[in-house]
Amino acid sequence: MVFERVKQMILSELKVEESKINLEARLQEDLGADSLDAVELIMNIEDEFDISISDEAAQEIKTVGHLVSYIEQAKK
Template sequence: MVFEKIKAILAEQFDVEEDKITLETNIAEDLGADSLDVVDLLMTLEDEFDVEIPDSEVDNIRTVGNLVKFIEGNS
């Protein structure tokens, strides 16, 4: 469920097909996200899942799988 929601958000924000997004998808390398994109994405996810992603965690979130794991563990 979390993964499906994240996939939909990423597909919309980065204009990619949901089918191309896997848990191994690297947010910066595979989706072309720069630092502003990441901040925007994290704010969207915080609102969607009612969770706070601290700045200290941002460096640890490189892949879609990292995002799913963080949100599932903190929501």
């Protein structure tokens, strides 16, 4: 499941409590990702899922749910 893989990557990258990670969690406000964290997370997700995320699309991704949806669409 995409969400579980993304959740593990967020846990590893951002070192947040697992209970804070849900589809509604905002990457910056709720999970504390700064711009460098976000770039590293996007790069790791691109590698993990073998997809490409444009800079414009990355800037639009605000929540874990947005990220999961983007990955699911990109994998089709």
